[in-house]
Amino acid sequence: MELNERMKTILAAVVHRYFTTAEPVSSAIIAQKYHLNSSTATIRHEMYLLEKNDYLWQPHTSSGRIPTDKGYRFYVDNLMIKNYLQEKEKREIIQIYKKSKEFEKAMKITSQLLSKLTDNIGVVLSPIIYNNIVKNIQFVSLGNNRILTVIVTDAGLVCQKIINVSGEINKDRLNYLSNFINSKLAEKDIDITNLNNILLDELEKVISLQEKFSYIYKFLEECFDISYSENKVYLDGRINLMKHPEFKETDKLNYILSLIEEENVLATTIRGYLGFGKTIIIIGKEGKLKEIQNCSLVTSEYSIKGKSAGAIGILGPTRMDYPRMISITEYISDKLSEILSEF
Amino acid sequence: MELNERMKTILAAVVHRYFTTAEPVSSAIIAQKYHLNSSTATIRHEMYLLEKNDYLWQPHTSSGRIPTDKGYRFYVDNLMIKNYLQEKEKREIIQIYKKSKEFEKAMKITSQLLSKLTDNIGVVLSPIIYNNIVKNIQFVSLGNNRILTVIVTDAGLVCQKIINVSGEINKDRLNYLSNFINSKLAEKDIDITNLNNILLDELEKVISLQEKFSYIYKFLEECFDISYSENKVYLDGRINLMKHPEFKETDKLNYILSLIEEENVLATTIRGYLGFGKTIIIIGKEGKLKEIQNCSLVTSEYSIKGKSAGAIGILGPTRMDYPRMISITEYISDKLSEILSEF
DNA sequence: GTTAGCACTCTCCATATGAGAGTGCTAATA
C-alpha cells in the first residue's frame, strides 16, 4: 500500500513525538502539536490504516501508537530530514580531538565522544590492517630472549608484538635478518596477510638448514603471524542505556549488557556490515543479534589515507533521534579518518 | 562493650545468612540453621544488644537484622574463617592464565577472572614503574618523522611511546644518541622518574648548542617524560552488580556505575591503599568515595620480581562472601605476580 | 540467665475502585 501525504506526515509525527516523550502517541497530540488540518477522528482513521499496514502498533487497544521497525525504516529511508551539526558542536569535537596525539587515545576519545553526544553506547573498531602494505619491519631486542617486533604499514599503522624466543639470537644475525626482510619489502609490495607466505619463502633461501629447524625460524613465523591485527573494540557509555525508559527493567538491561560485555560479538556484527556503504542503519529486528532486537545500530566507516580501515557506531534503543545520530556518527567518522591519516 | 561468645556466634551467623539470602535474618532462622542451644527469645535479646552496639540494624521494627559496616568489620577482623580455594579451582585459574603470553592479555584475563569467580566487578591496575631501574632505551624510526621509543626496565617492563618529531633526525645521530644514553644507563642505576634529570644533564655535554635549542632536544625531553607509566585500569563484570538484589533499583546502580565509568577515580582510590599491606578490605562507608558506600572493596597487591608493582581487586555490595573474595583476590594476585615476573 | 507466650508492628499481596486517556464506531455533514 502506497502511503498518502497525510499518512506520511502522521507517521513522521508519531516517530518524532515518540522519540521525544517515549510515550505512545495519541491522535489528539498529533492534531495539537503537529498542525494537521484534520480532526482527531480523521487522524485516528489514518493511524488505523498505518497500523493495519504494520507501520505502527498499539501496546493495547485504547492506547496511543508506537512506530514499528518497519515504521522507523520508512521514516529513515523516506521521511527524515537530514540534520547538520552546528558549527559550535563541530568546533568542540575538533577541540577534544586535539588531545589525541596517540593512536589508542584517539580510539578512546572517539568512543567517548560518540557516547556523550548521543547518550547511547559508543563503539569503535580498531583499524584492520589486512589490506595494508608492509613498509618496514624492525626487531628490538629486550633482553631475556624477548624481541619486540614492530611493523609499519603504508597507511602509517604501527603494530607491535613482543615475542619470547626459546634461545638467544645473535645481534648481528638479527640485524642481518631484518635488513634482508626490509630489502625484500622494498622490492615488492607485500600486504600483511601475505607476510608469512612470501617472506618465509625468501628467507629459506638465506638461512641455514640448522636454523630452519631451530627456534629462529619459529621466531620468524611468529613475527609474520597476522594475529597482530587484533580486533580491538572500544566501548563507552554503557550506563547511558539506563537513561532510556525502555531499559528501566533490570532484566532487559541485563540482557543487552551481557552482549555488550562480549565485546567481540558486537565487533564481528559491525564488521559484517562493512563495505555496504558509508553509513549503515540497522533497526531493531533487522539485525541478527537477538539481544539487541529493540535497539538500533548506526555505523559509519572510517578510512586511513583513503583506505577503508574500520567502523564506528552507536547503539541505542530503536526510539532514537535518527537524523542526529547519523550526523554525529558521520561527522565523527570523518574527523577520525583525518586524524588517523595524519598520524 | 566486649562481645561474649554467643554474641560472636550470632553475629557470624547473621553475616553468613544475610550474605546467602540477602534477606534480613530472624532469630528463628538462626536458632534453626545455626544450632545455637538457645531459644529464639534469647537470641532475640542478644541481637537487641548487638543492635544497640551498632553491629546490626533493622530496616524496620519487627523485621530481621542486617549487619552494619561495623558488624562486617568485626566479622572480617575477628570471626571469619579463612577460605582456601579448591585445588580444582586453582588448576582452572592456572589453565586460563596459560593463554596469556602477552602483557595486555594477562591484565585483561585477570580482570575477567576476578569478575567471573566473584560475581562482582574485577579491577586490575597496570603496574607502576616509578621504582623501576631503566636498563635500556631504544629508538625505532617509523618514517614520517615519527620515532618509537622503547624503554625496558630491570623488572622486565616494556614501555613504548610514539613521538612525532617536528623535523628529521639523522639516523646516525639517533644511533649515537641511543648508544650514549645506554652507556650512561649501564654506568649507573637510574629509575624512570629520574630519566629527565640525569640523562638530559649528561646529554647536554655531548650535544651542540644548536641541537640544544632544536626539535631534537624537544624529542629527547619527550622521550624521558614519565607519562609512559599511564595508570591503565582494566575493569570487567559491571553487569554482575545487577545480579545483586541491592542494586535492583536502577538509580542505585546508575549511581555506582557512573563512578565505574570514570575508571581513573577508582584507580586512584585503590592506589591510595597501596603499601598498607598485601590485602586491604574497605567496607562500606570506610571508603571515601560516596558512590560506593554500600559496596566493599577487596584489594591485593601484586609484584614483579619481588617489587610491588600494582594492585588488583574486586568491588561488590558490602553483603559479600568475604572469606572467599579474599582468597580469590589473593590467589589471583599471586599468580599474576608469577606471570609478570616470567615475562 | 533463660524461656514460653502473646500482643503488637510492619510488609506484602491480592482485590477493589475510580479517574483519565484514548480508541472505535456510527451517524450526520460538507
Place this chain on the structure above:
DNA sequence: TATTAGCACTCTCATATGGAGAGTGCTAAC
C-alpha cells in the same frame, strides 16, 4: 466520498483496603 462530532467502551494507573504472615518486644514464670 471524505470528514467529523459524539459517545460508549477499553485499558491503565494510582490509590485505598484488608488480611495473612513474619518477626519482634515485652512480661511473667521457671
